[in-house]
Amino acid sequence: MGWILLTVILLGQGLSSGVTASDSVCTELQGERIRWIVPSRAGGGYDRYSRLIQPFLEQRLKANIVIDNRPEAGGIVGAMAIRDAGPDARTLGVINASGLLAAAATRQVQVPDPSRDFTVLAKVVSNRMFVFTGRDSGFENIHDLVEHSTRNPVIAGIRDVGSASFLALPITASLIDLDFVTVTGYVGNTNRVLALIRGEIDLIIQNFDSVRPYVDSGELLPLLDVTGTGAGAAGPVTMLGGPSGLAAKTAMKNQRPVQEAVRKAAALSAIVSAGRLVVAPGKLPQPLGDCLQAQLMSMLTSEEFLNAASKAGLTIDAADAESALSNLEASRESLAEFNRLVQKQIEQVRK
Amino acid sequence: MDSAVLTAAYEGFAMVFSWPYIVYPLAGTLLAMIFSASPGLNSSSLMALAIPLTYPWEPLPVVLIFGAFLGGATFMGSITAILFNIPGKASNSVTLLDGYPLTQQGKAKTAIGAAAAASALGSTIGIIMLIVLIPFMREAAIALGPPEYLMLAIWGLTTLAALCGNSMIKGLAAAGLGLQLAFIGYDPRTAEPRFAAGIDYLGDGLSLVPVLLGLFALAEVIDLIVSKRITLSGKRTASELHGSVSEGIRSVFSHFFLFLRSSAIGTVIGAIPGIGSSVAGFIAYGHASQTARDNANFGHGDIRGVIAPEAANDAKDGGALIPTLALGIPGGSGTAIFLGVMMLHGLVPGREMLTGNLSLVFALLWSLFLSNWLTSLLGLSLVSPMARLSTIRTGRILPLILVLAAVGAIQYRGMVADLLCAVVFGVLGFLMKRYGWPRIPLVIAFTLAPLFEYNLHLTLQLQELGRIEFLSRPVVLILLALTGLNLALPPFLGRLRAIRSVSR
Amino acid sequence: MKPATGVVRTAFTLSMLLFCAWMLVDSFSLSRTAALIPLAVISGSLGLLALQFLLDLIASRKEAALNGTDQDPHDPDLATGAQPDRRIMFFRAVFWVSLLAFVVWGLGLVAGSALFSLAFLRGHTRESWAYCIVYALGLALTLSLLFFVLLNVPPYAGAVFHCQ
Structure with a gap:
């Protein structure tokens, strides 16, 4: 490809990913062209993960991976x-498992089932859902927000009915016990973030990695860690789950069963953290699936890859696939519990 | 202007125009030109491919080459739009409305010359506006919200009245049809599938590129076969072609005020994140036709119909960098990738970048400037051989046009169903042309519909919740006044002219 | 007997009117939020199309009364005397455009485009076999170079090859 030539011409700077090829490769895929489907636009969160994975996996599989963005x-x-692709591993990709579960629960259309319609190969990252407010909103922490909502419902900006948020x-x-109203129709992360910065809305509930740049630049303030780990957030952030989390404290304050609140917070965390999974079409032959799972896990945990990921923010x-699948099943069970809510x-949105 | 800004501008200039760094914008421009000349591919694909290759690079070369990718891709797609009615990408689609009719009149060179000049100068205006806004970029980026976006859409829609041709009823009905076609797909709030008739393909709505390829390119192919036209331009040899590049360039200066207004429209619309890249061009086109004294020739080969969208289209690149640099919020898909690349190299957009790294920001702007001019100049050198294509016998050129249309339709989203959609719209486009239904209002309404619908919903909700006061926002009031003028002025002036001619 | 232009013109307006009517009916199955804006727009369009349909009908009648036939006197085909030929050419053109879609769908962008151009040049333009083959091969080679070598972007491979 002309690119390689160009890179050489451009001051002799070659690509030096430093990846070492694994001893065992999936021989069937050597020299093959693999279409890697990304469910977001070029430059979006899933795209950035995919393009990080691409050169490392290419070297391990000795295959040519071509990224195909399908954001619709x-x-x-x-x-x-x-x-819908053939189960021959010539089509792989990333899916937003929690997004698909949410869409299945809320949309009126048939949505692919993350565990039944695909061969799950590995989980790249769990979604870490946070409640954010704008820098100039006047809310310093989640308690300010809850306290404000006792006087006036706070306004939350979301995309549409089918989204995980x-x-x-x-x-x-x-x-x-947060009293809120929603403004729906903010399509795209950037529109929600801008609305928050402009002060049109009070909060968004969003995957941390999707808005990390705005947290780093100080435009957004994380108020509540919905998924509970707290890792990566800027400064100490209140957690929703756990025995000392906000859900438990709120239940205690209002004399509701604390264990029930903790369990529900854990169930919510399971749903929204189902994560970004690398998948192949369903019914992939087992030897091929096993080989891909092994290669992916070895790559995702290698030092070189983790260093590159850290550099890319x-x-x-x-x-591994087994753990991702059991997480998915837990998410599905939890989802049923919240169906009524x-x-x-x-109904409120559709009126 | 602040002396720190001037110093940074000089430092940025010195960075770009020094060896070996000058290689990056030059190479980036050439690659962007190759990519953008292929229908269905754009600079986003190129940038995405380049990301892993630039991992080990220093920040400056990365900023320079990606700046060139951003700037170098805009103009080339206009050439296929003008020559074959096939836009290189969605943002070039407006140019075909008058560009292709000019080719049919044997004036392809004039159209390409005007497009190149408007493109290069438009990008310069966009960059100048961006530089002027640097000290208050954050404020500029958040000044506009859903009410202003809504008013922009309404303003654009009011220009349709001027594009209705001989029959106002047909024109308005075509516009209504355009809006309706845009409603197909998921509702932006409730996620209910609307008007999809159970067809998966329609679930996410119709895409602009196959609709345009059908309505214009394939409809034209059908027309060429039916009418048995000898060549695209009606001329058999290159010597019979009219017009010249210099005539095209001069036309930009003879319509300089229109060019300036269109550039301003492009910059403002470019700064709005998430709206289609073709919106700026369509609004500028509508504005040009509505403010023209004699607009009867729009859609039939009016050079102003090339200048306005081209200027807006390139000026929007500067506008798109306003939210990108000020807040880290990308204005479009190209700037989204650019943003990701900057962060990969430790450059965090926002206040710090605009103070601590201003010379790098200027290096980016110079690279953008250079690539825009370079693309236009290199594009102009291709005009003569390209214009000759319009003298080839239609029977021989038609397979090429059809294949280009197929490539454009399929590669745009990687969906073969888009080609089928283009064929359906091809037949519709031909019948509309044949029975005097104007297609331009349909396309403009289709393009502006999401901007209109999304922001009408948001504005209504925010107004109901007391978060905004629609009529107390200065930009809304200005746009309301402009809309009123748009509607009232042309009939008033027409009346005045009629009275004058009678009194004479 | 072929339908006259006035009738086709009116039928075309009617088809758009029916499409609008279908959208109107379909919008009643939506929630209030989702139907709000479409309903307003569709109602307007429906009114305009109904008016145009009426105008077309009146014009057809007038033309029929004036000429003893319902030919459109403004029809450009009448001036050239080429109307029947044009109708055949229209269906021929639609056939070629549809064939392109079908062949590309089945064989992919590269092979489909080459085969289509060969068929078009031979079947429609009546070029020599040598010209057609060189043109088709040239096109296939250019597309292959563009997609596989220069851009490294996979073109659509075709349903027959089952690579999509």
């Missing part, structure tokens, strides 16, 4: 393209 319908079209918002609010929280919220 909040990633559902991309997921459908992977699902739409699912997380009423559940989180019910656990911390991307969090990696890899898990979510349906009520849908």
Whole structure:
């Protein structure tokens, strides 16, 4: 490709990824062209992860990976393209498992099932959902926000009914007694962030990695860690779950069963953290699937890859296929529990 | 202007125009030109491919080459739009409305010359506006919200009245049809599938590129076959072609005020994140036709219909960098990738970058400036051989046009169903042309519909919740006044002219 | 007997009217939020299209009364006397455009484009076999170089090859 030539011409700077090839390669894929479907636009979160993985995996598989962005319908079209491809590992990709679960629960259309329609190969990162406010909102912490909502409902900006934030918002609010109203129709992270900066809305509930640059630049303030780990957040952030989390404290204050609140917070965390999974179409032959799973896990946990990810500002929280699948099942069970709450919220938007 | 800004501008200039750094914008421009000349591919694909290759680079070369990618891709797609009615990418689609009719009149050189000049000068205006706004860039980036976006859409839609041709009823109905076609797909709030008739492909709505390729390129192919036209331009030899590049360049200066207004429109719309890249061009086109004294020739080969969208299209690159540099919020897909690359190299956009790294910001702007001019100049050198294509027998050129249209339709989103969609719209476009239904209002309404619908919903909700006061926002009031003028002025002036001619 | 231009013109307006009517009916199945703006727009369009349909009908009648036929006197085909030929050419053009879509869908961008151009040049333009083959091969080579070598972007491979 002309690019290689250009790179050489450009002051002799060669690509030096430093990746060492694994001893065992998936021989069937050597020299093959693999289409890697990304359910977001070029430059989006999933795209950045995919392009980080691409050169490392290419070296390990000795294959040519070509990235194909299919962002339509909040990633559902991309997921459908992977699902509908032949089970020969010539089509792989990333899916937003929590997004698909949320869409299945809230949309009126058939959405691919993350565990049943795909061969899960590995989890790259768990989603870490946070409640954010704008720098100039006047809210210093989550308590300010909850306190304010006792006088006036706070305004939350979300994309649409099918999104993971739409699912997380009423559940989180019910656990911390937050009175809120939603403004729906902010398509794209950037529009929600801008709305927050402009002060049109009070909060967004969002995956931390998707808005990390705005947290780093100080435009957004994380108020509540919905998924509970707290890792990577700027400064100490209140956690929703756990025995000392805000859900438990709120339950205690209002004389509700604390264990129930902790359990619900954990269930919510399971749903929204289902994460970004590397998948192949369903019914992939087992030897090929096993080989890909092994190669991916070895790559995702290698020092070279983790260093590159850290340099790119991307969090990696890899898990093998088995663990990702059991997490998905837990998410699915938890989702059923919140069905009534979510349906009520849908009705409010659709009127 | 602040002396720190001037110093940074000089330092940025010195960085770009020094050896070996000058190689980066030059190489970036050439690559961007190759990519953008292929229908269905754009600078975003190129940038995405380049990301892993630039991992080990220092920040300056990265900023320079990506700046060139951003700037070098805009103009080339206009050449296929003008010559074959096939836009290189969505943002070039407006140029075909008058560019292709000029080719049919044997004036392809004039159209390409005007497009090149408007493009290079428009980008310069966009960059100048960006530089002027540097001290208050954050404020500029957050000054506009849903009410202003809504008013921009309404302003654009009011220009449709001027594009209705002979029948106002047909024109307005075509515009209504354009809006309706844009409603197909998920509702932006409730995620309900609307008007998809159970077809998966329609679930996410119709995409602009296949619709345009059908309505214009394939409809034209059908027309060429039906009318048995000998060549695209109607001329058999290059010597019979009219017009020249210099005539095209001169036309930009003879319509300089229109060019300036269009550039300003492009810069403002470029700064709005997440709206389609073609919106700026369509609004500028509508504005040009509405403010023209004699707009009967729009859509039939009016050079102003080339100048306005080209100027807006290139000026929007400067505008798109306003939220990108001030807040780290990308204005479009190109700037989104650029942002990711900057962060990969430890450059965090925002206040710190605009103070601590201002010379690097200027290096980016110079690279953008250089690539825009270089693309136009190199593009001009291709005009004569390209214009000759319009003298080839249609029977021989048609397979090439059809294949280019197929490539454009399929590669745009990687969906073969888009080609089928283009064929359906091709037949519709031909019938519309045949029975006197104007296609331009349909396309403009289709393009502006999401901007209109999304922001109408948001504005209504925010107004209801008391978060905004629609009529107390200065930009809304200005846009309301402009809309009022748009609607009232042309009939008033027409009346005045009629009275004058009668009294004479 | 072929339908006259006035009738086709009116039928075209009617088809758009019916499309609008279908959208109107479909919008009643949506929630209030999702239907709000479409309903307003569709109602307007429907009114305009109904008016245009009426105007077309009146014009057709007038033309029929004036000429003893319902030919459109402004029809450019009448001036050239080429109307029947044009109708055949229209269906021929639609056939070629549809064939392109079909061949590309089946064989992919590179092979499909080459085969289509060969068929078009031979079947429509009546070029010599040698010209057609060189043109088709040249096109296939250019597309292959563009996608596989220069851009490294995979073109659509075609349903037959089952690579998509």
